[in-house]
Amino acid sequence: MPPDSSSFTALNIPNDAVPEWMGSFALAAPPNTDLWRKPPSRDTSTAPILYTALRSPFIAAEVTVSADWELEWDQGGLVIFAGAPPGRIAAATTTTTTTAPSAPAIAPSSPRAATDRSSDRSSAAPTPTSPSAATDRSSAAPTPSPPPPSAGHPHPHPHPPPSYVTQTPPPQTALPPPAYTPPAPSSKWVKVGLEFCNNACHATSVCATSDGADWALTSLPAHHARRLDLRVKIERIGYALWVWYEDEASGWKKLREVTWFFWGVEDKAVRVGVYASRPANFGVSAYERRHGGPSAGQRNLCVDFEGLEIF
Template sequence: MPPDRSCFTPLNLPPTFSLPQCMDYFTLGAAPNTDLWRKPPDRDTSTAPILFTSLRHPFVIAEVTVTADWEMEWDQGGLVIFAGSAPTPGPASNTGRNNSRRAPTQQSNNSNDNDNPTNRDSGTSSNSQQQQQQQPDEPAPPYSRSTSSCKWVKAGLEFSSGTVNASSVSATDDGADWCLAPLALPNQPTNITSLRIKLERIGHSLWVWYQLPTLSSHARTPGAIGSTWRKLREVTWFFWAVEDKSVHVGVYASRPSNLSMSSTVFAMRNGSRLNSATGSRAAAADDSGSQVHGEGLVVEFEDLEIY
């Protein structure tokens, strides 16, 4: 049975967003340059759209199936669990994962320099002006230092290195790690667009599982269904010294990349498909009220269960 919609809190979603009538199926739209990430020492990026509930009882298990058109590097969606204070919106500045990589300096060729007699007759003057115009590389925008001791784990389906992956990130005070399990060969066509994710509490540890819906649909017995689950990782001592009422569980969608789809190889190979997909994504975003158009990612969530 899906959880009650009245228990959920939207985060990093527009005021026009409305909670679905039933949490059995809904969508979240993520604009480019949105992410949930942590870099040491305890510097957070929390701009990804999240829908979460604060538990009033000990956490046992959470499951959801995610589906989307995974196209850009780091496209992702899935489950997220916070231990500690409730999550808060991230900074308004661009602090996505891709901004930690310094962009190459672009040199501009100004045609007006050739019309200047001084530049034509004296190479020294031209070089002097070019040196004045060149600016040193500026550092990446600073991350906002987190003031809480909240730790979190996210797990879901992520597109990276040319293929879809079961992925997970565990964030503590020391920073975050990144775990990937490829579901298909890189840079090869695949029909995998959905994944079911499960977070399970076992003692003080958090176990992360994933299941391909195409495999579970052929299982007929409880034992056969159980064998289709694969363990992605175990986060030891995640619940140690954590109060039951300080656990927050939900779903998230994220598109950390801020590249334009029109500049990608995918767009060159799938021009007409890209246009139709863009229209369908925009329509889906309008239905959810997420206001994500064109370059955004829309993730579908089905059969959400939280106990």
């Protein structure tokens, strides 16, 4: 039974391109579109893709692909991601702001110090005396007058004001650099399908890891070589991913085994879907410029998908 289309996400195509029924549909791939990875982890993710997240652990998926294959590397089939698909990985940037501690302000004088200063000024002011006291002082021996004020201090204060006490801020220590955050590892993915190469259709598979991607082609049997369709399947066996294609004469044939593909991968991180791509972009030939008309290199590749099943 085909999966529910509401659970599928479109990549590199409009969201309304998701068909209502996943049992039979098509994807159009413009020229110069591909799903590929070059070392170190340089992704080319321009191929139209429809994928879904699974509610239960992945078991298997299969589909039949067909198209009018014309150009070198025309292809379409199944794809499985162990993590976010290329182009859907959001880079999180963390900005750390450091604020230097401010120096403490000068401590204001206390009310008690202000009271002491006012009492000093009041005690220095002259007090009225009685006439008898004045007569006694006048009859007494004259006292020497105080020396004149110096030129530098014309009005010396009898009691100098108390000095303000300042607190010296502690020496600032250099903050350690922020902790190194390694970049998120690139997601692993595998694609399998039908690819047109050397004027013939082949069963193809690509496995991409953090070091890059490989590419494997398998010639189809003679009785299947001229056909334009192929049914492919991916299946989980333990931690490995087995890749198959169907031969109508002898049944399923194992194309390759990707060992440890599911090692360290959470079930909820698996994404499964279909893709179509036309990596070639040959431009316009001299004949086409002279006589007009669109060439195969300028047309989209339309890949048909039948009987999609995901378990």
